[in-house]
Amino acid sequence: MSVxxxxxxxxxxxxxxxxxLAWRGRPGQRFAAFQVATTVTVAILTLxxxxxxxxxxxxxxxxxxxxxxxxxxxxxVFLERWI
Numbered sequence: 001m002s003v004x005x006x007x008x009x010x011x012x013x014x015x016x017x018x019x020x021l022a023w024r025g026r027p028g029q030r031f032a033a034f035q036v037a038t039t040v041t042v043a044i045l046t047l048x049x050x051x052x053x054x055x056x057x058x059x060x061x062x063x064x065x066x067x068x069x070x071x072x073x074x075x076x077v078f079l080e081r082w083i
Contacts, residue, residue, distance in 0.1 A: 004051035008044050015040045027083045034075060038068050 015037060022033035045061035 002051055004047050008047045008051060011040055011044050011047070015044065027079045031072075031075060031079060035072065038064065038071075042068075 018033045018037035018040060022030050022037055025033055042061050042064050045064065046058065049055065049057040049061065
């Protein structure tokens with residue numbers, strides 16, 4: 001097991017906690033948990049790029065970073081209007 005794989009495995013529990021809180025929290029907690037889950041997911045995808053030695057996989061992390069802002073804004077509008 002490489003250092004990159006160990007780092008990815010170390011980030012899985014925080015991702016699971018953030019996902020659980022995004023699923024079953026209050027609206028403000030869901031919003032913050034969504035942000036944390038996205039940040040941790042980007043870190044995991046970046047580490048996976050180094051662990052697998054595939055440079056093309058970094059595109060997934062960069063795409064997620066670029067889609068994070070519109071997704072966050074849409075979630076904020078949804079929470080403001082309907083919840």
